[in-house]
Amino acid sequence: MNKNQNRQDVICFTGKTKVINRNKPSTLVARQNHLIFYIGLGKYKLSSNQVVYLIAESNAMRIVHNSKKCPENILFSTSKKGSIIIRQIKSLGFIPSGDSNKIREGEGSGISWRTPLIFLMLQITPILLFAASNYSQIEVFDISVKNIAWIYFLAFAIQFLLCIFIRLFPPLQLLFLKRGRLIEESSEYFNEIALISIVFSMIIILTKLNFNYSEVLVICLIPSALIFVNFAHRLRALIFDSV
Numbered sequence: 001m002n003k004n005q006n007r008q009d010v011i012c013f014t015g016k017t018k019v020i021n022r023n024k025p026s027t028l029v030a031r032q033n034h035l036i037f038y039i040g041l042g043k044y045k046l047s048s049n050q051v052v053y054l055i056a057e058s059n060a061m062r063i064v065h066n067s068k069k070c071p072e073n074i075l076f077s078t079s080k081k082g083s084i085i086i087r088q089i090k091s092l093g094f095i096p097s098g099d100s101n102k103i104r105e106g107e108g109s110g111i112s113w114r115t116p117l118i119f120l121m122l123q124i125t126p127i128l129l130f131a132a133s134n135y136s137q138i139e140v141f142d143i144s145v146k147n148i149a150w151i152y153f154l155a156f157a158i159q160f161l162l163c164i165f166i167r168l169f170p171p172l173q174l175l176f177l178k179r180g181r182l183i184e185e186s187s188e189y190f191n192e193i194a195l196i197s198i199v200f201s202m203i204i205i206l207t208k209l210n211f212n213y214s215e216v217l218v219i220c221l222i223p224s225a226l227i228f229v230n231f232a233h234r235l236r237a238l239i240f241d242s243v
Contacts, residue, residue, distance in 0.1 A: 011088050015078035018060075028076055032093040035063070037074065041195065042188025044070040052098035054089065056082030066098050069185055110185040115176045119193060122159055126151040149204055156201040163194035 010031050017026035017039045029036040035051065037044045046065050053064040060077035078085065130148045166172050166183060167190075173183055183190075200222070 009092065011092060013076070013078055013080075013085065015076060018073075018075040018077070023077075026076065030089045030092060030094060035089070035094070037070075037076070040188050041191035044074075046070060048094055049097050051096040052100050054086045054096055056086055058082060061085045071185060110177050111189055112176055112178050115189075118162075118176075119159060122155040126155060153201055153204045156197040156204070160194050160197040160201070163190040163197070166190060 010029060013028040013030070015026060015028070016023045017028075017037060018024075024040045026037055026039040029038075032048075034045055034047045037046075046063065046067055050067040051063060051065050053062075055062040055064065057075070059079060059081055060075050061082040063074040063076065065072075065074070076085070126148050129151065162172075162176075166176055167187075177183065177186065
């Protein structure tokens with residue numbers, strides 16, 4: 001369902017935005033001097049001098065821009081034709097005036113291949129420790145299910161703190177992002193990881209760590225699967241673009 005709300009100085013559209021081969025529910029807020037996209041958990045703002053072209057494509061509008069703080073390829077779709085969306089936006093006085101010589105093309109995701117690897121390792125390590133403790137023929141250490149739950153809580157806490165600190169410390173961004181890319185461009189990815197981490201941390205606390213083996217497996221597999229699916233949608237860019 002698409003809802004369009006017209007005011008004197010703003011038009012709001014709801015639909016879907018395709019970014020890095022992934023469609024997500026989104027809202028587009030258009031004003032005279034800028035466009036704001038709310039895509040999933042991310043927010044991206046483009047001024048008129050950052051937008052080079054607005055291109056109509058059937059029931060969608062492609063935004064060609066030169067901002068390094070937004071994904072390079074944005075395709076916004078609603079039930080309306082792209083030409084109608086563009087006409088309504090331009091009726092506000094929004095005129096694309098970006099420099100075409102600075103168009104971002106083919107840069108792919110700004111996330112380094114190291115990022116999903118680090119998060120996946122944080123998820124997998126506790127269950128590997130538990131398996132080694134219970135099924136290894138060599139008794140080196142013994143880890144209970146309750147201790148594994150605490151280790152998972154620690155892993156989720158580390159993930160959450162990484163998602164927070166990466167915004168505050170540029171040296172940390174060198175580890176998680178490709179060279180020359182900005183954290184704002186990939187903020188949605190880290191917002192999702194932070195949300196996954198805080199939700200499963202709260203599950204561990206609220207259940208008072210009363211887990212059996214199968215429940216520990218669920219706590220492991222669900223967030224790991226969510227992180228992997230999130231990563232898989234960016235796999236093409238991570239493979240074909242330079243690190």
